[in-house]
Amino acid sequence: MNKRDFLKGLILFFPAGGVLGALANGSDAKEASPAKAGTADTAPKAGPKAYDPKSHYYGMGIEIDKCIGCNRCVEACKAENNVLQEPFFFRTWVERYVIKKDGDTVVESISVKGKASKDAAQEDSDVLRTFFVPKLCNHCVHPPCVQVCPVGATFATEDGVVLIDSKRCIGCRYCIQACPYGARYLDPRTKTADKCSFCYHRVRQGLLPACVEVCPTQARIFGDLKSKASRLVRFARMNKIHVLKPQLNTEPKVYYAQMDGEVR
Amino acid sequence: MNPEMAHDLTELLGQITGYIYPNEIEIQWSILIVVYPYITGLVAGAFILASLVKVFNVKEVQPTYRLALLTALAFLLVAPLPLLLHLGRPERFYEILLTPNVTSAMAMFGFVYAWYLMAVLLLEVWFEYRRDLIVMGAQERGLMGWIHRALSLFSHDTSEASLAFDRKAIRAITIIGIPSAFLLHGYVGFIFGSVKANPWWGSVLMPIVFLMSAIVSGIALVIFLYMMLAAIRKEPVNMPCLDTVTSYLFYAVIVDFSLEALDFIHRLYQSEESVKILGTLITHKLFMSLFVLQILIGMFIPLGILVVAKWRKLNEDGRKLLYFTAVILIQLGIFSTRWNVVIGGQLFSKSFRGLMAYKMEVMGIEGFLTALVLLAMPFLILAVLIRVLPTKRLADEAPKPA
Secondary structure, three states: OHHHHHHHHHHHHHHHHHHHHHHHHHHHHHHHHHHHHHOOOOOOOOOHHHHHHHHHEEEEEEEEEHHHOOOOOHHHHHHHHHOOOOOOOOEEEEEEEEEEEEOOOOEEOOOOHHHOOOOHHOOOOOEEEEEEEEEEEOOOOOOOOHHHOOOOEEEEEOOOOOEOOOOOOOOOOOOHHHHOOOEEEEOOOOEEEEOOOOOHHHHOOOOHHHHHHHHHOOOEEEEEEOOOOOOOHHHHHOOOOOOHHHHHHHOOHHHHHHEEEOOO | OOOHHOOOOOHHHHOOEEEOOHHHOOOOOOHHHHHHHHHHHHHHHHHHHHHHHOOOOOOOHHHHHHHHHHHHHHHHHOOOHHHHHHHOHHOOOOHHHHOOOOOOHHHHHHHHHHHHHHHHHHHHHHHHHHHHHHHHHHOOOOOHHHHHOOOHHOOOOOHHHHHHHHHHHHHHHHHHHHHHHHHHHHHHHHHHHHOOOOOOOOOHHHHHHHHHHEEEEEEEHEEEHHHHHHHOOOOOOOHHHHHHHHHHHHHHHHHHHHHHHHHHHHHHHHHHOOHHHHHHHHHHHHHEEEEEOOOOOOOOHHHHHHHHHHHHOOOOHHHHHHHHHHHHHHHHHHHHHHEEEEEOOHHEEOOOEEEEEOOOOOOOOOOOHHHHHHHHHHHHHHHHHHHOOOOOOOHHHOOOOO
């Protein structure tokens, strides 16, 4: 090859490379775009590289009337997140409310025993109404736990999930005291704080949180508040929603439909 | 999870009344966190007593000045230990200093503590003792002489000008020191008072109540130590001093009681969502520690004793006996105050529907024995400090006590 041939080759090589490169990018984009359209509900289905936390903001909706108190969400959560099986540690739990005609309210956590106790379940004539309320970390917009953590081990992600860095947590438990919802506990294995993560490891891959995935009645709805087509946004449009302890100004992102005033 | 813990928590599960969130079964802040505000309160209170002499020129209190300073120092040295031992991961404590979260009240601990120790207490102690250290260092031979010379940072200047500077410096430090002492303990109150999730804690009065009770406990402790020291050294107690300091104690207890009564009445009158569960809390869980120990034995009885001692014109021995009884009861009362805040605030569910139980460990790292050791440590440190740093100025020192 002489100099002239080499230069000719070069002239051809660069544009060709450019075209090929553009084609390759184009096909990447094609691959990514349906995934983006499909994010309506949850997260992109593309790989972690394509995931942009800025374009998401997650929350959960809970339709109280749909919950049948089967406790499968709790079991799924414990299995998915390796939560201790002992009944003192819950990332999510289900409460049962029995409101009597005389105004008396009896609450229990069916998750502690694994099922609702029989004695409370009797269909007495003095029972006005009963219902189940699933609880979990509210992933507040103004999380008091994040505010008080002395070392910044607990933090809110850009996509609206409150997480704990267990490698940084010093186990002072101030966050547990600061959480108005009892959502946190100290994991005795790591001696660090732990709580619901919205199954962040799944959500980032476009999957639903485990509790949402297994709910047989779709009482739990997970979604992206930044996407107009998300199921959560639709849920919020179709229902009158309420949050827990709004007076504390934590702005929870777990929204309840058909919530009774007795629920705290 | 170890079976022992599972067993303990299962046992507690049976002691719940009403409904609690399932994660609330474990009481997170143990007796060590009761000890922590108790100790910092003693520091702040003792320092404020010491500053009465220097800033407000209360001459009668002079005999307790150095003792109060050393007491504050001894307790301050122990103050971080209960916090450290309580951490789930104590080996990571340095993160709180290296990467503090600026919105966290707790993250400020290291800075408030360091400021108070380095910029206030150690400096004031040094200026106060500089002349004595130089004099002692020059007279003594051997280890003690060397220690004294080292503690004086090898300064030699005992001229009138340098002593005048010492006095000026002490006054300046004390003036900075009073707000710093307020900061140190008011800040501890803020850690609790700023928790909006907990209605038993979340009160704007909390730092002020903490501060007043700190002053009460600090003064009472210095009186106790002063009388003990006099008894050990077989020296006469300076009665005008004792009478003055107990008067301050008397007024401090009254202010402290008024503040707590205000807090109580305010809660009762506002009668917010939480009033019902807090009512059950104090009648079912805190009756002994709040009504009996804190209010009756820790406040009313000592106040009565002080009134009797002041107005009945008792002789010296009678007054001494009454004062001594009163300060011990007051200590008990203030410890109960801390207990009622820290443990009491964790005995009711944030669902406001039920009460939990606290079972104190005895042997464990967060147990009763650790708490006792931590409470005894400052007294040992103080004993060492008094050996090195005499509690009386050298010039008026008697031949040589103990």
